[in-house]
Amino acid sequence: MLSGLVIYLPIIALLFFVLAAAIKILREYERAVVFTLGRFTGVKGPGLILLVPFVQQMVRVDLRTLVLDVPSQDVISRDNVSVKVNAVLYFRVVDPERATIQVENYLQATSQLAQTTLRSVLGKHDLDEMLAERDKLNNDIQEILDAQTDSWGIKVANVEIKHVDIDESMIRVIARQAEAERERRAKVISAEGEEQAAQKLHEAAVILSQQPEAMQLRYLSALSVIANDRTNTIVFPFPLEAGSIISALGGGTRPSPRSGKSPLRDAPK
DSSP states (O other), X not given: OHHHHHHHHHHHHHHHHHHHXXXXXXXXXXXXXXXXXXXXXXXXXXXXXXXXXXXXXXXXXXXSOEEEEEEEEEEEOTTSOEEEEEEEEEEEESOHHHHHHTOSOHHHHHHXXXXXXXXHHHTTSOHHHHHHOHHHHHHHHHXXXXXXXXXXXXXXXXXXXXXXXXXXXXXXXXXXXXXXXXXXXXXXXXXXXXXXXXXXXXXXXXXXXXXXXXXXXXXXXXXXXXXXXXXXXXXXXXXXXXXXXXXXXXXXXXXXXXXXXXXXXXXXX
């Protein structure tokens, strides 16, 4: 009996080795690209699959969304400003067959393509557009990458520009530009306020001129405001009617410069 066990032991070990090489378990997010004698024969998985040992080989492909950090790239903008830009890329494999057969290493190929596309797209825009229109630039880069990686069976889901590093001297120039812009806006707002105030004063003057009593009430209201203020100002009320009296007296007969006599002195008594 012992001799029989010794005879069957190598067979059992060989059978166990064959089963271990033939049985493969794939997770839900994995697929197996199977090659039979070097030729593509199909995509299998997930779950339990069987392969013919030494005849069939498989390549595992991950279908989950992968995150790729694009290294910092030196970019010269359209207005000749040198900046350093880095981004992050989100993509996934949608066709395991093409991702394995059409490209040697789809991770490295996608990374290199993302770097060159980032430089070429950002080089067509000004620095202000890089800082203010990131969403538009992200969409442009994503569309270009998605179109070029489609033949590899890869879907680029999203591209996000993380940092746009600018030289210190350029930062000071941008700060001065922003300060000048704010000063311009402040002056424009002040001028618009003066224009509106002048328009309202004109309308108020037209209304007050239609009714003299309204001007007298406005005059008394101004005196009330001044009286409540804690100042050393002394206010002497001046009747508005006195102005019309002075105007009437000033419009009377004046002495003739030739005679040198006053009309009141020569008048008959």
